[in-house]
Amino acid sequence: MVNAHPFQINVPQSVLDDLKERLADTRWPDEIKGSDWDYGTNLDYLKVLTNYWLNTFDWRKQEAMLNQFTQYKANVDGLAIHFIYGKGKGPNPLPLVLTHGWPDSFFRMYKIIPMLTDPEWFGKDPADSFDVIVPTFPGFGFSDKPSKPGFNLGRVAELWHKLMTDTLGYQHYVAAGGDGGAAVSELLGQKYPDSVLGIHLTDVAFQASLNADPKTFTEAEKKYSDRMQQVGMQEGAYAMLQGTKPQSLAYGLNDSPVGLAAWIIEKFRTWSDCDGDLESVYTKDELLTNIMIYWITESIGSSIRGYYEETTQSSYKPGGRVNVPVGMAVFPKDNPPPREFAERGLNIQRWSEMPHGGHFAALEEPEALADEFRAFFRTLRK
Structure with missing residues (x-):
C-alpha cells in the first residue's frame, strides 16, 4: 500500500465536553402548534x-464500534x-469502491461492509466476496478539506481511481454508490473504462438527466x-x-449542534422509507453517529461546498455516456425513474x-442491496 497509514478515530474529550455545553445551552425557536413536520424539523422530536x-x-461506544473496521489515511494528490x-474472505475477492453522499457519511456503509466481505457468514456463497473500500469524500468527516475552488465530482472520481490503482494496486475494480456516490461511480465508469469493470447505482445521477430531451419522452418519462x-x-x-451560498449556511450549522441535527435529520425523514417515523428505520444512535461525524470534524461547511463546486463547474457534458455495464436497484421512496x-x-x-427502501439504501435495506451487488457483479468477475 503506497502513501497510506493506519488510522483510528480518537476524538479529544474537550470536543465532547464542548458539545455537551452547547446542547445544554440550546436556545429553542417557537413553532406553529400542531404543525408536525410541515414547516421543517419538528420541535418536539428534536427536543x-x-x-x-x-x-x-x-x-465512545460508537467510536469503538467504528474502530472495529480497518481504516487508513492515504495521501492522494496532496489530500x-x-x-x-x-478485505474479502472468499477465494477471489473483487475490489469494490463504495461511495456515500450527503448528508450521510462513510457510516452509510457500516451494515453492508461485512455482508460483502464475508458472505459465507451470512449464509451466502463465499465466491461472491469483495474487497470493500469505503473512502470518505474530501471535505467530509476525516478526509482533508479542499482549500481551492473547483473541487467537483470529477476531481473526486480522479482521486478514487488513484486510490484504487496507485495506492491499493488494483488493476481492475468495480464501483457502487448512491446520491453523490452514484455520481462519482458514474464518472469512474465513464472516465476509466479500462479499469472499471462495471458500476452499480441506486440513483440516476446526472448523465441521463443531461441527455434527456423532453420532446422524445415516453409517457412514463413525462x-x-x-x-x-x-x-x-x-x-x-x-x-x-x-449550490449558491454554502458559506452563509455554514456559520450556523458549524456553531450549533442542534441546528446541524435539524438540517440533517429532516432529510433522513423525508428521503427514507419510514412513513414519517424516523425511528422505524434508524435508531437514535445511528442518526446521532452520522451527525457526530460532521460535528467532531467541523466538516458541514466543506461538505455542502461541494454543491457549489458542481453547480459552477459541472463534471458532465451533454451526450456523454457510461458504456461499462451498469446495474441499478431503484427503491420506491427515492423517486425512481423509468x-x-x-x-x-x-x-x-x-x-x-425493490419492494422497500429509500434514499439511504445501504442503511435502510442492507441485505437486499448486498444481494443486488452479488447478483450483478457476479456476471463481471470473469
Missing part, C-alpha cells in the same frame, strides 16, 4: 433527540483521504419529469442554497425495482 444526545448517547478497507419538478419545488431549496430514462446515459444490464 427528544437532543435530550437523548445530551444524557444517554455514548460517543489525506480517509477510508475503510475491508410522468417522472413532472413528478421531479414538483419534488424540486417542494424539497429542493436546500440544494439551491448549498428504465428508459436511465438508459439515456447508462448501459443498463440489470434493473431491479
